[in-house]
Amino acid sequence: MLKYLIVILNRNAPSFCYYENRKDKTGNQELMPMDTFKTVLDFALSKNLSINFLGVNKSLPDTYREEINQYKNHVKFISLENDDGDTDNILIINSSQKDMIKDIKTSSFRNIILRVEKEHLKDLFSIVQSFLYKCKRLNLCLLDASSYDMDDLKTYKSELDKTGNFLVSEYKAGNPVEFSFLTDRILLNKMNNCNAGIEHITVGTDGNFYICPGFFHNVENSAVGNLKDGIKILNQQLLQLDHAPICSICDAFHCKRCIYVNKLSTCEVNTPSYQQCALSHLERDTSRIMLTKLKEIEPFNVIPPIEELDYVDPLLVLTGKVKKKMPGEQPDGKISGKEKINLKDSFITVKDHDRIIKLPRLKQVIPGQDAGREEPGKQLKEQKIVRKQTGDELDTETVKGLLLEILKTQKRILAVLEKGSGGQ
Ligand code: SF4
Structure with a gap:
């Protein structure tokens, strides 16, 4: 069921996820027309959807700001350059901006999305650690992950384990910071994927619907309806977990299962790449180790242990190369x-x-x-x-x-x- 709408107010809106906004390199700002914007708000209101606004920046006209503020149930995703200190906004930061951390106001309410470029992978722990001191929850997004090789995966696991040890010491000291890729899996008992096209849909500056912003920015002719005719997703079942043979036997519950990345890397929206699965399983394994170290303290003492696996790619289960009971x-x-x-x-x-x-x-x-x-x-x-x-x-x-x-x-x-x- 649709729960929220992602509204892209201008084409220069920064990416908050795995996709790149290639069109923003032109520098041309294309603002959603006001009449389209009002129709979007009416649509969201009629369906009782909350809205995530992308592209709210310093040059956004006041008339748009007034409309946004009148819509009760919303969140703004803001780049570091446009941060006005409002800790209700979700801050988007790229790892290349890590030295600007001093400019970020510390808040125990703040939610930050950290997009990590491959060249910064070897410094992941120190970057994550410095950001965790600034916020309540840090969401990680690994860029170019489809190009990771075995050395990158080893580096990632090493950095994850250092981060895991740090989080364990923070939790033992009574500071329950959240780091999406490690702490979410500990608390989840079922899949909590992105669910693009199922729980949320994106509307672009052109007033058309898209499965997610990645399709709007980077895939031609990928609209799935418009404000006049409504949302029309053909073969929507392909977006669902029960129509994803590999993911449906998996318990990396925190995995984003990004269908845009799937489409890029395997040409199929419901088939993940090796890298997507391997990364999620390395995270799952660090979460498992963390949970064993935290089992003496509440609330972790009542959370069931995470099973140790001897694979990082669930496709091996389907191919019979490793044995695991399937549903x-x-x-x-x-x-x-x-x-x-x-x-x-x-x-x-x-x-x-x-x-x-x-x-x-x-x-x-x-x-x-x-x-x-x-x-x-x-x-x-x-x-x-x-x-x-x-x-x-x-x-x-x-x-x-x-x-x-x-x-x-x-x-x-x-x-x-x-x-x-x-x-x-
Ligand atoms: S780890 Fe792989 S199989 Fe498991 S949910 Fe993520 S993409 Fe799907």
Whole structure:
């Protein structure tokens, strides 16, 4: 269910997440027209949505500020340059601005988003530590994470462990600061992903809806409706956790599961890259260690321990390379109901108990894209899933390809199975 709206007031709005705002490099400010802005506010009010405003800066006309202030349930995301000291605003800081930390007013209410560039990864702990003294909650966002190699991952884990030790000492000293990537997992008992397109939707300066700001700024023709006709997300089920085969067996509950990054790195909104999973599992593991060190003190003494895993990529579970019980799995390792899925030339064959169902492959439609329209991924890096088979064993890429095919037919398969079971 939609809970909030992200409103991009101008094209120069700073990114608060993984995406880059490429268009802001032109320096052209394109302000949302006032009549569009008023329609956006009416839309949000009619649906009882809270609003996250992006792009509130010093040059925003007073008429816009007045409208914003009249909308009761809102938050402003502000860059450091536009910080006016109002600690209700969420401050966005890039790691390249780390030396400007002295300019930030300390507040136990403050919520900061820290976007860390790859070159600053080796200094992550010291940067995070200095910011944690300034705020109540620090949210981390790792930029270019899809390009991380094994050395980067090792560096990240080392910095995480130092941060974890620091947080443990702070908690023991009675200072419960929050660091999203480490403390959230300790407290969560179910997935708490970004949920773009499900819990929130973005409206751009053009008055069109987008799954998230990343699509607005960087993906052509990715609108999913407009203020006049409403939100129209095709294949919305692909955004949902239960239609994400890898994520749905995962317990890195704090993971953002960013569908924009998925689209960039794997070309599929519901298929994460190795790096996204590895990073989240390294965080999960540091959270696990923290929890063992905190188990003597409240409230951690009543929180169930986090299971130790011997993998960082849940795809290994799906490929059978590591063993983990999956939802619906029976003692013999079979998944109840839908037993086996084979890939054939032009059909997907699904064995449902004693029935064989053949389904034609479907062209996958990306959320927000008309079937006949050019893929928004045109401007994204083209990637091909290479399918190889050696002997009887499927390799990781083959399984990934198979999974993608399954996703493409999922809706049809579910409909057929439901019909076959008489809607039981
Ligand atoms: S760690 Fe990977 S599988 Fe788990 S929720 Fe995140 S993206 Fe999905």
